[in-house]
Amino acid sequence: MPQDAPVLSCYEAGRDGFWLHRYLESAGVRNLVVDSSSIEVNRRRRRAKTDSLDVEKLLTMLLWYHGREKKVWHVVHVPTLEQEDHRQLHREMMALKKERTRHINRIKALLAGQGVCMQVRKDFLQQLDATRLWDGSRLPEGLKALLKREHDRFQLVEEQIAELETERMEAIQNSRRPDVQMVRDLLRLRAIGVNSSWLFTMEFFGWRKFRNRKEIGALSGLTPTPAQSGSSYREQGIGKSGNRYVRAMAIEIACRLAPAFRRFSRHERWGWLRYQPESKLTQWYEERFARGGSRMRRIGIVAVARKLLIELWRYLETGVIPEGAVLKPGLP
Secondary structure (H helix, E strand, O other), X not given: OOOOOOOEEEEEOOOOOOHHHHHHHHOOOEEEEEXXXXXXXXXXXXXOOOHHHHHHHHHHHHHHHHOOOHHHOOEOOOOOHHHHHOOHXXXXXXXXXXXXXXXXXXXXXXXXXXXXXOOOOOOHHXXXXXXXXXXXXXXXXXXXXXXXXXXXXHHHHHHHHHHHHHHHHHHHHHOOOHHHHHHHHHHOEOOOOHHHHHHHHXXXXXXXXXOOHHHHHHHHOOOEEEEEEOOEEEEEEEOOOOOHHHHHHHHHHHOOOOHHHHHHHHHHHHOHHHHOOOOHHHHHHHHHOOOOOHHHHHHHHHHHHHHHHHHHHHHHHHOOOOOOOOEOOOOO
């Protein structure tokens, strides 16, 4: 084999991440990281699966791909080490917020087992010492000690969340990174807050180069999935195959206070339909979905979320504000 012969390789995206891809590329190997869910498999109920069969399948599809059959699978767009690192802050913050909720729920559950209802506030430990059971007796010492340790863990998580929020705000105010400038641009729009602008940029707009609106819908998992065979046709809902963080946040941004969206009520302060009532996107929703039933309005919210991501992409690429949208007062 000649010394300059190209070396091709691939592996499925997974727990190992992208370090192996970077190593192979540095060694001169043309490597692909492949979305494992896009690799076709036999549809029999039971099928043989071994490492050797998997390697043969990957090798066959690798040859097809480099033989200009580009649609045989989906190749993962690999971020740089810096781009990947920029996603850690908000992902850690989301994990910590879930952990905080678990601690609160555990504290409340332990108290509920003794017939006590108490909110976890700053003066929780003082209230705990004064709490009495149904018969006027004190909380058992073992339970009280357990609650105090659980509260200590809760406070540690609170402190870490506050540190991350401070770090994020300092970056927004002082950093000169291009992606942070995108965050500042998004913050100019009403209904777009710090959480959403940071997540949209670091997960989506800050490092991905989109060519058209279809790519945005596909990568966010907000595209429809029709099922048609002969005269039978039905819609299966959105694909949910893209970035789950962006998809969830886009729906939260789009929703508004209405009976059909009770599960989104916590995020109502971000509602695009509520804070951008004169925008073309809001008027489109009002005309097509607002007068329908709860199911139709939920479908409309998902459609608004997809269109909103497209409008935000155009805004960041061209600087043109979404039609009818307004900026926050007092911002340049």
